[in-house]
Amino acid sequence: MLLRFLFPPKCILCHKLLTDEETDLCHKCREDMPVAKREKRTFEFIAHWCAIWYYKDSVRDSIWRYKFGNLRCYAEPYARLLAMKLLDTSFLDGIDVITWAPVSFLRRFNRGYDQAELIAVALGKELGIPVKRLLKKQRHTRAQSTLNGASERKANIQGAYRAINIADIPGKNILLVDDVLTTGATSNECARILKTAGAESICLATVAVTTHSNQTKQNERR
Numbered sequence: 318m319l320l321r322f323l324f325p326p327k328c329i330l331c332h333k334l335l336t337d338e339e340t341d342l343c344h345k346c347r348e349d350m351p352v353a354k355r356e357k358r359t360f361e362f363i364a365h366w367c368a369i370w371y372y373k374d375s376v377r378d379s380i381w382r383y384k385f386g387n388l389r390c391y392a393e394p395y396a397r398l399l400a401m402k403l404l405d406t407s408f409l410d411g412i413d414v415i416t417w418a419p420v421s422f423l424r425r426f427n428r429g430y431d432q433a434e435l436i437a438v439a440l441g442k443e444l445g446i447p448v449k450r451l452l453k454k455q456r457h458t459r460a461q462s463t464l465n466g467a468s469e470r471k472a473n474i475q476g477a478y479r480a481i482n483i484a485d486i487p488g489k490n491i492l493l494v495d496d497v498l499t500t501g502a503t504s505n506e507c508a509r510i511l512k513t514a515g516a517e518s519i520c521l522a523t524v525a526v527t528t529h530s531n532q533t534k535q536n537e538r539r
């Protein structure tokens with residue numbers, strides 16, 4: 318109660334104070350949020366994917382606060398909403414383990430946390446599925462936002478990740494977690510590494526997905 322008084326909870330999208338009846342989102346955002354629809358976009362190494370929202374307006378602001386404003390407490394509400402979204406799909410059946418697309422050591426050191434890891438851990442708790450670190454970002458890459466087009470982004474990310482804890486990968490159906498899905502270059506490369514290490518299938522869950530029109534404009538800073 319004291320905590321609620323000292324740090325009154327705010328809507329994770331519009332950042333307004335919540336009433337006692339509201340959790341995570343205010344009524345208005347819950348009604349109006351840009352829910353991501355199922356799309357036909359496919360990625361070579363990803364069996365299925367889903368996202369909670371489109372990456373725009375208050376969603377973009379929320380993710381920026383989460384990644385760059387130290388609001389790491391958003392991981393839990395994101396995970397709760399993502400769990401609800403995933404439970405609406407069939408591709409959660411048979412998932413053995415949850416992992417995430419990690420940031421580099423340097424980024425984690427500077428930020429103090431890995432945004433995708435926190436969501437993955439919270440999601441594992443929500444769904445009762447084990448969470449395991451299966452990927453390592455072994456080199457710092459240029460921000461994808463500084464690059465034009467899918468082919469440059471793909472080249473930038475190639476060789477950036479490697480599999481770790483490799484005994485836990487063969488035959489597994491893995492749910493990969495990330496914050497934003499843009500061109501899919503990062504997620505697809507992570508999935509390729511996991512498949513090469515023997516994973517049976519990779520599904521992807523993200524907080525937000527860019528629409529085709531803002532794919533090249535959005536800032537994919539990790």
Ligand SMILES: [Zn+2]
Nearest residue numbers: 328331343346
């Ligand atoms: Zn709101």
